[in-house]
Amino acid sequence: MQNTDAELAAQPAGYWTGVAYEAIISFTRAQQAELGFTQPQFWLLRNLSKNDISPDGHGMTIPELQKAMSSYIRPEDDLKAEAEVLLERGWLTRDGEGRLWITESGDEARASLKQHAPAIRARIHQGINEADYVTTLKVLQRMIDNxxxxxxAS
Known part of the structure; x- marks a missing residue:
């Protein structure tokens, strides 16, 4: 049974934004797992890439990476363990000071993994027109401002 507009208007936004967040993150991570990587692994590669977040290509320590990702990393994400996987794959290297650096094969993997994002996004946005999506984000931003x-943050 569908809720009426009046019933929906009385629903708590915090509940529904939380449910949406968990569902979208779970879906995204499941899709990425099927492709053989985790969201934190992609974030590590992205943050260490010369092409995205770090244009000068400086290596970073795990604490520096945690700080850089503080607005989106989840409490259960273990960046140290995720970095170890990427080190084993040869996508990262570690210098004597504990700084992680992306390798050429890691940057190629990052670019390849990034290509899957549009399909994941399309599935999440299926049946939602752009105007409704933009309106939803504007409403959420207004609630946040309120x-x-x-x-x-974006």
Missing amino acids: VGGDTQ
Whole structure:
């Protein structure tokens, strides 16, 4: 049974945004797992890549990476363990100071993994027109502003 507009208007936004967040993250991570990588592994590669986050290509330690990812990393994400997997694959190297560096094969893997994002996004957005999506985000941003949150993060 569908809720009426009046019933939906009375629903708590915090509940539904939480449910949406968990469902979308679970779906995204499951899709990535089927492709043989994890979301934190992609984030590590992205943060160490010369092409995306770090244009100068500086290596970073695990604490530096945790700080750089603080707005989106989840409590259960173990960056040290994820980095070990990437080191074993030869996608990262570690210097004597514990800084991680992306390798050429790691950057190629990052670019390859990134190619899957549009299909995952398309599945999440299926049946939602762009105008409705934009309106939803504007409403969420307004709610965030209303409670003193930060809408500048993206």
